[in-house]
């Protein structure tokens with residue numbers, strides 16, 4: 001192990017994000033253990049890991065270089081754990097980590113939403129859990145092949161245990177910034193994630209969906225509702241995309257021809273990229289809607305307000321498995337009262 005690497009990394013939840021970020025670190029010489037399900041580990045054991053990105057980079061890690069495990073290995077002492085399970089699996093994963101790892105082990109939640117860090121701390125009180133944020137979209141594009149389809153830098157809550165990792169993450173091509181308060185950054189990301197349910201219900205790749213003004217109007221109305229509640233709550237979402245959150249609704253409502261010109265950077269998305277919520281629906285898995293629109297609804301309730309459009313999205317996603325269908329932009333606008 002190169003001298004400047006602070007220790008071993010354990011990826012808890014070797015899925016799309018875990019394989020991409022853990023794989024990038026492993027390719028940079030960090031000893032990484034991938035804890036995951038046989039469905040994913042078998043593919044990695046057969047095909048190794050291939051990582052590509054929108055900037056044209058390509059990395060290949062042969063299977064022989066990957067440490068794969070279905071459980072947290074007994075006696076493991078990672079210097080850093082990357083918690084990469086979906087929100088619904090957070091408590092169980094954190095409890096497993098707390099059971100198997102030394103007290104005080106640093107865990108960064110690389111999950112969407114606002115409450116995963118708190119949920120992991122509650123289920124694994126002996127762990128040093130820090131919130132994190134992944135700004136980009138990663139998709140599984142083949143057997144053991146993962147592709148980062150949008151740009152951005154990782155973010156995490158500042159902690160002394162994370163500072164020695166900054167150079168290593170930068171060298172690995174997954175630069176990480178530390179923030180004294182990650183909550184505005186998490187809400188900034190959540191504003192962008194409010195497109196996930198729109199994208200999932202549209203059944204379209206992200207770029208095709210974003211090129212239809214009707215879907216963008218739905219996305220804009222969800223952001224606007226969330227912003228009005230954040231305003232009452234005294235939270236200013238950080239800028240995570242090329243445009244600050246408060247300017248997004250106006251931009252999204254532009255006519256298609258103008259949006260295509262003005263939002264060229266926003267549309268710097270691979271032609272096939274979809275939200276992982278779309279994949280969850282397709283595979284009959286539980287979605288993270290409760291950690292996205294659900295967070296907006298809860299924040300509204302905490303302040304004696306309501307968030308009817310985000311509440312409607314929660315209801316539509318929860319009802320989807322009983323009546324799966326593709327929503328046209330018009331149908332979705334009608335459902336949101338637009």
Ligand SMILES: NC(=O)c1ccc[n+]([C@@H]2O[C@H](COP(=O)([O-])OP(=O)(O)OC[C@H]3O[C@@H](n4cnc5c(N)ncnc54)[C@H](OP(=O)(O)O)[C@@H]3O)[C@@H](O)[C@H]2O)c1
Nearest residue numbers: 013015016017035036084085089093111112134137138276
């Ligand atoms: N994908 C993206 O582009 C993206 C971007 C930014 C942020 N995120 C966030 O990153 C988080 C992870 O997303 P993802 O897309 O990487 O999810 P994912 O592909 O479903 O990966 C999570 C993996 O963890 C496994 N897992 C769950 N509990 C486990 C446990 N106790 N032990 C071992 N493995 C376990 C899951 O298996 P089972 O499902 O079979 O249990 C799944 O294979 C989410 O919060 C997501 O919102 C994703």
